[in-house]
Amino acid sequence: MDRSTQIKAMASEQRLTILRLLAEPKKHFGHQWSADAVEFGVCMTLIAEALSIAQPTVSRHLDILKQAGFITVRKHLKWSYCQRDEVAIKAYLAWLGTELSLND
Template structure:
């Protein structure tokens, strides 16, 4: 069976009506579930919150490891999952990678779950 392509978060609002207004298609349900699964971890929710609240709305791994109480490889793993799911954007600057919450990502999920 071929892998199902995830709908980018920024496109969810345009492709799908809120769940309470129209039945969701199988493919869109699979895509949305994958996005929600990326959020369904306490560390990842904290990472999103910390990055949003951080100065200039961006942070690197070095800003997150101590407050989270997690190792750098573990934080990097969570950042990769959030980036692949479309919740974060990554920008490389020299040897550091900085992350920021993708425009509209949280709003897209909230709109689908809303009424």
């Protein structure tokens, strides 16, 4: 994975908010009717509504998170559903911790 893309993804408060919301899909998106938010993911439209931003803006943020490997996007009919990739996020955090640690 390209670490510079991951760093860019984490450099936006809105993208961090998206990741925080997706960490608890049942809590934040339990009202989603089209698919189970935990099992299938959260509809991009609901993410845009949660952040009070336009669809094209949320699409760009989600694309950057997808490029970084932090989310997966699954299409069903006319909707796109997003889920966090916990393994990728944990690997990034472990890498970052290693990079920032002091070597005596």
